[in-house]
Amino acid sequence: MTKNPIKRTEKKVKQKSQWSKLNHWLHLWLGLSSGIIVFIVSLTGILFIFCDDIIDGLASDALYVKEVKEQRLTPEEILKAFKKQHPDRKASYFITYRDPKRSVKLASSTKERDLQFSWVDPYTGKVLTSGKAYDFFYVVAHVHSGEMPFGKTGNLIVEISVWIFLIELITGIILWWPKKWNRSTRLQSFTIKKNASFKRLNYDLHNVPGFYNLLPALLITITGLVIVNKTLNKTTHKVFDGFPRSYAAMRDIKPEYDSTKTFAALNPIVKRLFLKDAAVEQVKLSIAAKDSITSLSAVAAKDIGLKGVQNGKTFAINRYTGQEIEIPVKVINGLYIDETTMNLHIGFWAGWLGKIFTLLVGLVCMFLPITGFLIWYGRQNKKKKTSLT
Template identity: 30%
Template sequence: MTKKKTYGLRALLNDIHLWLGLISGLIIFLVCLSGTILTFEKEIEGWFQKELVVKPKGNKQPLNKLVQLPTLKEKGTLTAVTLPTNGKQPYVFSIKEDPKQRRGTQYEVNPYTGEILKPEKSSAEGFMRFMFRLHRWLLLDTSIGRPIVGVATIVFLILSLTGIVLWFPKKIKWKYVKAGLKIKTDANWKRINHDLHNTLGFYACILILIMGLTGLCWSFEGYRDGLSRVLGTPVFNRGGAPKISAGNTNGKQLTLEEAVALANKELSYAGELTISLPNKKNPFYNFRKLADASFSTVAHDQLTLTTTGTILNKEIYADKPLNVKIAGAIKSLHTGTIYGTFSKILYFFACLVGTSLPITGTFIYINKLKKKRKRNRVPKEAMA
């Protein structure tokens, strides 16, 4: 008498993993595919666009003169300037062409001649915008597409967690665990397909979980607010820098050149410097500097100066508490830009694995169905 199989926790997790995967497979495939391409968005656009290189000629023009260029003034209100450390790279001027613009339009300027450099429009821009809309909203209206992608992301997180549990063999022995860490390339295609799903999914699961947990910040405002409460600091910090009193502005006003010199004295290392110029709402200079030697792309130091040169605020990234660092890195953690090219490569392969999982998982299900039907088929001899 055969022992009746019990429906345990592992069987339940297997069914959850199977049916959620089949139901959400197409959406997960599209989101991961677009995410894979967007990992190297800037690089792909750069391949199809002529790089703007500045030829050093004489001395750079003073910033005070460059910000007063009529060709820039006629475009709108200058809000920020970015100064690279590489002398062959142009300055970047952020200009609000319309008061409703949140960040403004970026113009690249030759610091030696004051010429506005106009890059050729990349033929990849339209394609990358298409991929972005597919990734964020499935090409639907944002009110419809955003929650659908959000729910699919939650499903993918559940699939990742159940997949990790199911990856471990029933009997935890090294020879069984070891088998799950490699792909048996000399086996038949069914076994190879199973290993591609099982093994690659295991290796990519940590990055997939990070991408999913951070990605929900764009899908659900409530989730973002909840994460902010858990971290104890705002995620994205839409309000910008902490509220700072403008201080005493009586006295000699700094020129832009003098303000930059003072900022570089306080943040005395080579690095890209971005200056947010004083305005009615924030009547002081805000500086953000990223060291050339920094491995992280989010490790900016910040400095706030009055227009007379008084230091109102100085924030060194290394001194920030961990929760503030995590909150400030949510976007970079999601896109893989946090450690530059190194992390982008890891995210690219993790997204590629995520794209393949719905495909390999579907084939595993089809193969199991065929095997079950074959097992349940009544032999002709028995019917005779």
Template identity: 30%
Template sequence: MLKKGVLWAHKWLGLITGLIVFLVSLSGAIYTFHDELKLWIYPNKYFIEPPTTTVTPPLELTELIERAQAELPAEQNISRIDLYPAPNRSWIFRASDVDPSAFGHWNYFRYYKRVFMNPYTGECVAIEDSKNEFFQLVLQLHMNLLLGKTYGHALVAYSTLFFVILLLTGMVLWWPKKWRGKPLKRSLWLNRKAKWKRFNYDMHNVFGFYVFPLAVLLCVTGLLFSFPSWKKTYSQFINQFASANVDQRPPHEPQLQISKPFESPLDNLLAHALDKHPDAGMMSIRLRPADAPIIDVQIRLQEDRSGLFYWYYVHSADMTIAQIASHEKLKTGDLLAALNFDLHTGAIWGFTTKFLVFMAALGCASLPVTGYILWWNKKQKTTKQKARRC
């Protein structure tokens, strides 16, 4: 009786959320290698001819911002810069604005542009309409089904929550009656000689079993993005079991004030960050109002790892360091929260874990397809049986 109720819940939750799970899983699989694919597909945007001498410094950031802004319409304001210490990489100046209540991707983004600049010459390398760029569309499909944040985000979040229930009920239904012989073999291995209906049934069961651990991880990390309050509760709960370390200053950072060779606080902050972290993967700066008391720069030690970072917060008036946040100084719960993106995308241990996430996402995408076929075959069989009785 219990298994019958589990089967009923599994079937109807699958039918209700199947299309969304398929789209989210497939787009997630495609987006897994987006960092590598973008560099391969758009080399003219991301790579530049390095300067002739290794000591050639980039232009002042404020000058580059002015030059990048001049490439855009006056109403499209640059709000973020992604820059790379590597001498062969362009710097990216982002301008975006959204309407949070709008329906549909193209209404949600009022505009989204990226200006790629050569930081050593000040030349504009390319201007990208990111609103219509392929990988951005894939990301928005993954996060909100291209419906805009207000409408699509909730659908994705609750469908992911239901998918966790589907995975758990699926494991109950998968559980072999006997852990030996044919029942166990059929639960763990595909019989390629089986007829199509049986083969589809085995695919649903076997794929579901093998993707289960990673699928649960992907769902949980995805839900932490969808429900920020859960993320806070989750990190606070784990922090209870970790010893506190309130010193947020790394050992190699003895000074309290940044030197001021430039007029602009932003230029001084970036010069300091580049001097302290010349081998960083990338840095991000969000532009604040001119009178903002604090300016900041996020430093990723590896380009595609958001969980390995330093984050400098500096008083703009006198360039004294207010705080340096670092992954090295986080409590266990806060560190896991910071690593959530790396866990979700598989970047945590490089290509190996990215490939595992890619395969798990494809496996998740297959489950609604094979599950729907199972339901359809069962429905057709029931219809034929009723027709025979009549």
């Protein structure tokens, strides 16, 4: 006796309907529960994209010196001059440029944290200007991660919200997918209807940009999770043969402290780093907080930002000899993985083009919770009106 094909079809339709209801329920309630956090994370992420451009833009004319002289001061002389002008501040690193007209960019802080950048004339040692934008973006970055103002609890809340947003992207594309592909559904799915009612316009603004934003939003979400989630971070490094927490590992690559030895001059170190590659436009060198620290970290790159590094390489420098310290291959791979992940996350991978692209993606991510909430709120009001009549 054969089974009834009609009943079997009905069962499949019913089963599909149950999955559809579950998907809709997940998308709705997960979105409502995490919407505010996703909005804040997206907003702070957008603010951070152009942090380097804003920091340098506020420095204005101080980015360049008025007169290029024959003799530059050594890094030690520049640091000494800065300390004389700002005795309350402690320098942490400086960035110097291939362009002889550029001033030296020096990061410093006080005991109360108070971070700032100062731009110093490399020929006179004069501090041309200082700005608090560094401190502002430090706060933005820590709000983005949830660390401010809730510490580790905030980190966990943000991480859970990002995992939820990842699920939202997947359930969203399932909801978006038309049951039938024809001219009408294609038009509705891929275009925003102009001159429509507010409800229809809001619905289209949630669905259509959400679809186009799917892949880049997945990229930013996944890279963010790789940065904050320890298990995912370790797995990523294992897959690509890298060492997790490679920056911390760099601090352990150092010679033994020897009080009888003196430290090498910084100027030859900087010059050698510029000679590494013709594409190197900037060199960043850390400033040791204590005399017992026997190695320095250095970066030679085309562009060096607060978080991103474009076309660059990181080095460990022996403070006694001024020479590079050999870094294990796994640590080098780890550094590359971390830098690539961060560059993809903040849009540092392609200069202005990458930043503008990431800005657009971030804006859509920021407004998705708002348009989604308005869709839900409109339907709730409709149900109330219907029940009253």
